[in-house]
Amino acid sequence: MSDQDDEESAGEGWIVSFADLMTLLFAAFVVLYGLKPEGIGDAIKVLTVTASIRETFNETPDTIPEDRRTGPTIQGKAAFEYFKGETLVRPIIKRYRRSENVLNIINKEMMQIKRVIDLKLQDETVLNKRRKKDDSQNQGVSVHKDTNGYVVRLLSSYFYEPGEYRVKQKDLRKLKELGRALKQHGRRISIEGHTDKVPQQGQYSNWELSALRASFIAKYMINELGFAPDRVKASGYADTKPIATNSTPQGRKLNRRVEIRVEYDE
Template sequence: MTRKKESQEVGAPAWMATYGDLVTNLLVFFVLLFSMSTVDQMTFKEVAASLSYSMINLNNGDSILDSSANSIIVFDYTRFDSEEAEAKRKEKYIEDANEMVVDAEEKLKNKEFDEAKNKIRDTIEEQGISDKVYVVEEKDYLLIRLDQEIFFESGSADIVSEGKVVLSSLAPSLREMENEILISGHTDNVPQTNQKYETNWELSTARATNVVRYLTEVENLEPDRFTATGNGEHRPVGDNNTPEGRQKNRRIEIKILK
C-alpha cells in the first residue's frame, strides 16, 4: 500500500504573524512619536519617500497605518500570478503613499497658517489698534484691513512712524509663512489736490508700493512673495457720500493667500 503524504500547511509560516505584529507595533510607535513632534516639511518628505520606497519593495505580507491613522491596511501574503499584477500593486502603493504625503503637507500648511493668523491677531491686540484693523479669514486668503490714518497723512504716501511700528510688529508672523502676499491701496472718492499725485490711482499705488518696500527692504521679507496694487476709489467698502464711509474706504489691505 502506498503511504499517504502528510498534509502540508498552506500559506505563510506561523512565525510570520508574530513578525508582522512586531513590525506593525514598531510602525505605530514611530507614528506616535511623529504625531507628538514638530517636523519641518523637508524632513517629512524624506521620511515619506523612504516609507514609499519600502512599501513598493515588499514581497511578503506586512501592514501599515492608513492616512487617517485609524485602521490597518493589510497586505496579502500570497505571491503574485504575473509581473503585471505586481506592477499594479506597486503602482497602487505609490499612489497611496503620495496621497499620504499630500494630506500631511496640507495639514502642516494649515497648522502653520493658523499659528501665523493667531500671532497676527495677538500683535494687533498688543498694539492697541483693534478698532482700526479688520481681520477676517476667507476661503482662499486671510485679509488684514488697516485704516489709512495708521500709515499715512492725508494726500501722502510716506509711511508715518506708527505705521512703521505696526508693519515691524507684523513682519515676524509674515516671515514664518511662505504664502504669497498681496498689498493693495485704496482711497475715498475725493479728488487729489496734491501735485505729486495726479489722481487717486497714483496715490493708492504709491502707498501700496511703499508698504511692500518697507516689508522687503527694512524687514527683509522675500520680495518675490509680494504684489503691490492701487485701486483708487474704485473698490469701496463704505459709502463715499458720508464721512464715516469715506474713512473706511481710505485703507491698506494685506491679503495672505492660502
C-alpha cells in the same frame, strides 16, 4: 498561401491575449503569496495594504452602464453590483485632506498675528474700550479671514496724512512689528492700496495714491525687513473695491485702506 492557412492564422490570435492574461494572473498570485501573514505583525501589514488599496480605488465612476446599475444614478453617486457604497468598519488608514491641514495652519498663524496687533500695534485707547466683535473693522489695524488665507487691514487715517503715500514717521514702528511677525511665517504677501470715491485735492489721483501707498510698504518690507522680492507684490485699486458705502464719512474711512494679503500655496 491558401485561404485555409489564412483562417488558421487568424484563429490563433487569441493565444497572445491568453498568454498576457496568464502572466498577469501569475504576477497577482505571487504578490498575494508574498503578503501571506506569518504572525500578528504581518497580518496588520496586510490589512494596512488592503485598506490603502481600497481607499485608492474606492471611487465611483461618472457614468455606469444601465445594465450594471443597482442604486442611485445621480452623477457621482451611482453604484453598480460590485461596489459597496457604505463603509461598515472604521478604516485603518485615515486620510487627511491637504486643505484641512492648510486651514489649521492659517488659523494658527492668523491668531499669532492678531496677538501681535493687540499687544504691540493697537493704541491704549482702543484696547481699553472693549470693542464689540462687529466693530473690529474700525480699528486702525485688524485681521480678517480670506478665501486663500487672511488679510491684515491698515486704515489710511491711522497711518497716513491726507494725500500722502509715506507712512507717518511715528507709525513706522507698528509697520516694523507687523512686518517682522509676517516674515517669520515666510508666506507670499500681496499689498493692495485702496481709496474712497472722493477725488484727491493734492498732486496724486486716487489711482496713483493707492499704488504709491502699497509700493511704499512693499519697499519697506523688502529694504528694511529683508523680505525676498519675489515673495512680495504691490498693486493699487483706487475706489474699485470698496468694503463699505462711499455715501457716509464712516464708510469712506473704511474704504481708505491698505490690505496685506497673506497667501498660502496649495
